[in-house]
Amino acid sequence: MTGPREPREPLFTRSFVLLSASDLAYFLGAGVLVFATPLFVTGPLGAGPAQVGLAMGAFSLTTLVLRPWLGRWTDRHGRRVLLVGGAAGFAVVVLGHLVVDSLAGLVVVRLALGAAEACYFVAGFAALADLAPPARAGEALSLNSLALYAGIALGPVAGQGLVELGGYPAAWVGAACSVAVAAMLVALVPETQGQVEPAAEPPPLLHPAVRGPGAALGLGLLAMSAFMPFSVLLAREAGVALVSVGLLVFGATVVTCRLVFATLPDRVPAAPLATTALVASGLGMLLLGTWPTSAGLVAGALVCGLGSAFLTPAVFALVFRSVPPAERGAAAGGLSMFVDLGLTGGPLVLGSLAAATGLAPAFALTAALPLAGAWVLRPRTARPRVRPAG
Template structure:
């Protein structure tokens, strides 16, 4: 059976990471421009913006587990290349949109294509990582997400100003075509299984408990990023954008400098500590209504965020055989989607009833609960048969 190389930065790993960067940049551009498209040419209101932007999340949530099973049965490469190619076509299809209904249809299809690309990418990333370095691989690869989401809206605004919405759709399609071309340079990473094997589970049981911790961490970050700018303005921090800028900077620095940490310590213990840092930061933000308290708490939350996802995925991928990594990635992605959608909703309800500091305290309690749950698990756990590992 083919052995994985000991080197992480192989041509395939670099191609996959740069492909993710192109995809995330295009996604960031669409995220920033789509609300203006809805309220401008389509003459919609805030509710229409919510429907259009949120439509893709519906199909993404539903199809991620199915995409994971498909990736384990038929390979990662078809979903990577096909998902990115379909995304490029669908973004270009925005040129033909003249009403909200058609935009919603396109956004639903975009969510399906995203599910294919992202789940296959996670599985391929774990396949490409040298043995015991899945957390490090994710730490470096995830930089593409943060850079792309930061740069994408800037690219979208520049294209909108120079050539209107048509330039944004065309530019996004080009970026996604680049993502597809780079994905095509990633060889098939799924190893054939000799003999009969059970079908990969639709929702992988090895992910369920770590996934709850991941859900808690993602939910509190989603809620924090939604309300931190408002909180900053209310306590007199005029440069509210520095809060999110600091958050992103700390995450990038931690994931770069400490990229190997999730593979050198028990990953669920690291994930529990990360949630503890998030809880401490959110408590500080709520308890100290000042710029200093907000910035210090943001830094602590960012440290927790930096380590949580790599640690959870390192724990998950160390406990599933290679033939089930797609299923595991699809299941973990469901928890991410639930956190991103549910966090702002939950904290929004709390903020409406008791104020933004109360929402941050609720988020701190959620993170602390996740930390206790993960810390209560034994360090040792079942691991895949070594004969299945490359």
């Protein structure tokens, strides 16, 4: 007979709930901007699609540059300053849209938004790792990430309603108010970082524990971020009546798996789970590229969703189980840099391939990216060889 199970450390603490609620309010506001900004560029500013790309890309430029530095900073000075300051700064900068009357002005605002985003996201990632019990790290990210998905899904809907109700000023004010609520919520979270010795040597700018898993995560996210905008075009090209079916299946799969199987990344070895998720993402993209029909679109989106559902929680658990508490900020900064590269680079890669080969072949070729990520994780998933006795 086995003894009674030891009770698991609590995950749903007051701080965890407040951080997740703050994330929901923050990404709801960010989702409003995702909807309103491209229309603002092509409408009142009178610019074209290329200028939309410039404005949207300016945001990612500052996030990408600042994330690793901010990660090391938050290890030395704590998470709370960047969490509250990043959210409050984002809310204030959003209001700067009210005086923007040129593309150059919008680019400046977007650069500043990227800096605020980097502060909030890196510190939030590190705080989540601090709050998660070691045996529940994957579950913590699975459940917390639902706030991000819900915010990004509902934000554009809210943005459309605000623009229709009061024009772009209503959208900017609404987004700022939502992020201000995020700042107020996260201000109630006490400092999560433990004591750090002043003389402690800071880790390298790109933490060694992040390099392999982060590269694999970035390659997987390249496929996911390519799938999201181009699945609609693939459905239209294939003559599918409901062109959003791929996104619906993908989103429903990710949310369902992260709810139902939230504890899986903590119950199985993280590296093999991440590898399996990457292979699933590759197979999903291959299905989409070689079977461009209604059935193929649903099947490919489902398999891609399975891969995306487990990839980030598995990598999160893999990295933060191997990093000491005093270096979680540096790890969060490096890991989020790979997230940024993956989310911004996917549409560029698939779009370039589609211009050269056509849309369906581009999906099939993009399948190589997550499969390459699985190859990067291969040393971590291989079992150690047992030396024969004698």
